[in-house]
Amino acid sequence: MTTFIASPAADSPVRLSGTIRHYRVTRDTASFFFTQSDQSKFGAIAVAASLAGLGGQAMATAANATSLEEEADFVQFRIDGVELKGWLWRSPFKEGDVVDVAAEWRDDHYEVLGVVRLADRTIALYPHCTRGRRTHVKNAMKWWFYVSLFFDIGMVALSAMLNTPVVEYWTGAFEDGFGWFMGGMHVVIAIAVYSMTKQWMPFVRVAEKVFQTLGLPNPAGVDLVKWSKGKHKPEDSFEYGAMFFRY
Structure with missing residues (x-):
């Protein structure tokens, strides 16, 4: 199991469009965000949120509180011969999907920050990037x-x-x-x-730039968690609405 210490950055993402080819996805753990002090804060608030009836939020928070590392999907694929790779909280995509991608150029590839499947407006982003x-x-x-x-x-x-x-x-x-x-x-x-x-603000800033790059209206007002309600499909995994979304 490989641990990646990741930090969000989106100074100038670009929009790439095309069909996913040579798609590979690995479910792995990485330290994206939390420190030891964050762990204790989230544990206490998760309990209170659960008792207050915020089930989904409480579940995600409690999961974050149990470990400094989190699970996410490391994706690798090509669009028109261009190599892309990066972390998505949960990737619902597959070979042959027509997508728009918000990404940044690195030394030899584009770093993926967000992906939208155009057919059904399914979207997945870097972990914790869900709201403007x-x-x-x-x-x-x-x-x-x-x-x-x-x-x-x-x-x-x-x-x-x-x-x-x-x-x-x-x-x-x-x-x-x-x-x-x-x-x-x-x-x-x-x-x-x-x-x-x-x-959370670094993730919010990244999310807004990704929303803007992918053409979502009013990036500061985007709430993927809220927008996904009522758009669940039978084939969606249980992470829908928490780790990948639809708008």
């Missing part, structure tokens, strides 16, 4: 709201267990200093979500 800047920020705010709500509901449940009215409980809690602790916890959650939002 505006939708990324909106998604982070949703996470902050749900995780904060989870803690608040927990406190209301505690009040019910103690058979104490909520107002009375909180009044006493603030008198004892516990209320200030809970207020501090909300601040900690906000800081953690803000930190992760910033850490």
